Amino acid sequence: MINEEFDAIVIGAGMSGNAAAYTMASDGLKVLQLERGEYPGSKNVQGAIMYANMLEKIIPDFRDDAPLERHLVEQRLWVMDETSHTGIHYRSEDFNEVKPNRYTIIRAQFDKWFSRRVREAGATVLCETTVTELVRDDKGKVIGVWTDRAGGAIYADVVVLAEGVCGLLGTRGGLRKMLKPEAVALAVKEMHFLPEEVIEQRFGVKGSEGCVIEAVGTISHGMAGLGFLYTNKESISLGIGCLVSDFTAKMESPYALLDALKNHPSIRPLIAGSEVKEYAAHLIPEGGYKAIPQLFGDGWVVVGDAAQLNNAIHREGSNLAMTSGRIAAEAIIQVKRRNDPMTKRNLALYKTMLDESFVVKDLRKYKDMPALLHNNAGNFFTTYPRLMSQAAQNFMRVDGTPKIEKEKATTAAFIKARSRLGLVSDAIRLALAWR
Amino acid sequence: MTNPVTKFRVEDKLYQNRYLVDSGRPHIKVRPHEQPSANLLALTRVCPAKCYELNDKGQVEITADGCMECGTCRILCETSGEIEWNYPRGGFGVLFKFG
Numbered sequence: 128m129i130n131e132e133f134d135a136i137v138i139g140a141g142m143s144g145n146a147a148a149y150t151m152a153s154d155g156l157k158v159l160q161l162e163r164g165e166y167p168g169s170k171n172v173q174g175a176i177m178y179a180n181m182l183e184k185i186i187p188d189f190r191d192d193a194p195l196e197r198h199l200v201e202q203r204l205w206v207m208d209e210t211s212h213t214g215i216h217y218r219s220e221d222f223n224e225v226k227p228n229r230y231t232i233i234r235a236q237f238d239k240w241f242s243r244r245v246r247e248a249g250a251t252v253l254c255e256t257t258v259t260e261l262v263r264d265d266k267g268k269v270i271g272v273w274t275d276r277a278g279g280a281i282y283a284d285v286v287v288l289a290e291g292v293c294g295l296l297g298t299r300g301g302l303r304k305m306l307k308p309e310a311v312a313l314a315v316k317e318m319h320f321l322p323e324e325v326i327e328q329r330f331g332v333k334g335s336e337g338c339v340i341e342a343v344g345t346i347s348h349g350m351a352g353l354g355f356l357y358t359n360k361e362s363i364s365l366g367i368g369c370l371v372s373d374f375t376a377k378m379e380s381p382y383a384l385l386d387a388l389k390n391h392p393s394i395r396p397l398i399a400g401s402e403v404k405e406y407a408a409h410l411i412p413e414g415g416y417k418a419i420p421q422l423f424g425d426g427w428v429v430v431g432d433a434a435q436l437n438n439a440i441h442r443e444g445s446n447l448a449m450t451s452g453r454i455a456a457e458a459i460i461q462v463k464r465r466n467d468p469m470t471k472r473n474l475a476l477y478k479t480m481l482d483e484s485f486v487v488k489d490l491r492k493y494k495d496m497p498a499l500l501h502n503n504a505g506n507f508f509t510t511y512p513r514l515m516s517q518a519a520q521n522f523m524r525v526d527g528t529p530k531i532e533k534e535k536a537t538t539a540a541f542i543k544a545r546s547r548l549g550l551v552s553d554a555i556r557l558a559l560a561w562r
Numbered sequence: 563m564t565n566p567v568t569k570f571r572v573e574d575k576l577y578q579n580r581y582l583v584d585s586g587r588p589h590i591k592v593r594p595h596e597q598p599s600a601n602l603l604a605l606t607r608v609c610p611a612k613c614y615e616l617n618d619k620g621q622v623e624i625t626a627d628g629c630m631e632c633g634t635c636r637i638l639c640e641t642s643g644e645i646e647w648n649y650p651r652g653g654f655g656v657l658f659k660f661g
């Protein structure tokens with residue numbers, strides 16, 4: 128199909144692939160990027176909050192023309208039971224800065240924009256092209272790819288696997304193992320359209336200010352999971368994700384979970400009257416530090432979700448993807464400049480550089496969280512939220528019960544539900560994993 | 563305590579989405595089986611597009627037209643060989659407008 132040899136082939140035009148292709152092409156490398164979707168973004172799903180610093184490191188002037196929805200000035204954390212939510216709200220005028228820190232985006236639009244920048248930087252981008260297999264030489268070095276287009280293999284010095292969480296090529300090629308159901312969440316999401324003024328009114332924001340809500344509790348039916356509601360300019364992204372292992376064990380339907388969330392008395396008024404224009408589903412890697420696979424080999428590196436570089440606790444993924452893509456590209460550029468071959472030994476530079484970045488440092492910090500949440504979903508997502516609601520209600524309802532009795536009742540409820548030892552051990556384990 | 567969940571069908575949700583179906587070339591297939599394993603059976607509930615259904619013989623069947631290519635069924639049933647999973651050909655399948 129293309130009888131040219133490239134310095135690098137990038138598989139995938141998501142966050143990580145675009146960052147890698149852009150960085151290499153900007154440095155003058157001959158880059159081919161392959162994307163299976165009709166256009167970049169047509170297969171991709173995100174909440175979506177985009178972190179400015181990580182994109183700024185790649186495209187400093189992105190604010191001039193990137194499709195950004197709202198910059199965030201307020202974040203709410205809700206613990207929910209069936210009829211209530213207990214929450215922390217943080218809002219600050221400081222977030223109304225010249226160069227805001229976080230934005231909501233719409234992935235399909237954002238990816239198209241990013242891809243245009245990649246082309247402008249000089250890369251060749253081919254969409255509607257599914258890579259079907261890695262080509263290896265007789266020593267096992269990756270030297271190119273096969274695609275589902277007519278024609279032969281395409282060759283390059285190095286292949287960047289930016290293929291996302293499902294990672295077909297890497298797993299089939301034996302570069303890494305299949306994801307385990309307990310190390311990956313399935314998220315479903317809907318786009319609710321509402322007039323701009325209505326969104327501003329309901330969330331108390333003006334202009335391009337935005338607000339996000341993250342929610343845990345009985346909404347995930349005892350499974351380890353998270354609900355989210357993000358404000359865009361004229362729409363609200365609403366979704367929920369839980370571990371695949373939990374969905375399977377409980378035989379729960381994700382769409383039923385999402386519909387229950389939409390009907391929750393705390394959420395319903397926020398989306399009332401909206402027009403739903405899309406329903407999407409996607410996986411999120413949640414295995415954390417311990418699930419990071421081999422990141423490089425002879426003729427290849429893996430970046431982004433395909434490498435499990437996703438921080439589920441802070442629901443950050445796109446920034447880790449962009450950063451790993453950029454760092455992989457920088458490592459490849461260095462090896463290339465020295466005129467060295469793209470061997471495993473030389474590409475180890477990528478891992479060295481990544482280990483030094485926030486990407487691996489953050490994941491290492493929470494290395495015990497995934498297992499903790501997986502094994503204690505019932506307590507963290509059902510028992511505690513219910514207890515919190517009871518405690519708050521006890522505190523607020525004025526009914527002539529002496530306060531001391533109320534306090535005792537609250538404590539007793541906690542102990543009854545989880546035992547004194549259970550409470551203490553949960554607290555300690557949470558604190559240790561959080562450390 | 564629980565809220566009344568309004569009646570809805572997943573089909574109505576999927577109706578909002580754009581697809582380019584590769585007619586006659588389903589990208590996911592279920593291998594013939596006597597009785598579904600627990601994981602395969604779970605897909606009748608867990609697949610977010612409700613692609614998997616139980617037929618009257620108690621076997622699991624797939625209609626992949628509404629598939630959103632999330633990969634959940636692959637994670638649950640590819641290793642055991644119960645399903646054969648591939649991406650649709652380039653350009654085909656779900657086309658998210660927003661994502």
Ligand SMILES: Cc1cc2nc3c(=O)[nH]c(=O)nc-3n(C[C@H](O)[C@H](O)[C@H](O)COP(=O)(O)OP(=O)(O)OC[C@H]3O[C@@H](n4cnc5c(N)ncnc54)[C@H](O)[C@@H]3O)c2cc1C
Pocket residue numbers: 138139140141142143144161162163164167168170171172173174175176177178256257258259289290291292295296314315316366368409410411430431432433437442443444445446447448649
């Ligand atoms: C519901 C949800 C909410 C999220 N919310 C947030 C959030 O608010 N903030 C945040 O930072 N992160 C969030 N994330 C995580 C974030 O979306 C991911 O971490 C990020 O998209 C990973 O980027 P990536 O480039 O590694 O993979 P992707 O963006 O998935 O890109 C992979 C690309 O490769 C292509 N591809 C795959 N295989 C092939 C092949 N064989 N041939 C050709 N092309 C191929 C795909 O079509 C796709 O374009 C969320 C994820 C989900 C699912």
Ligand code: SF4
Pocket residue numbers: 408590608609610611612613626628629630631632633634635636
């Ligand atoms: S990939 Fe996802 S949407 Fe498609 S059939 Fe499998 S579980 Fe269902």
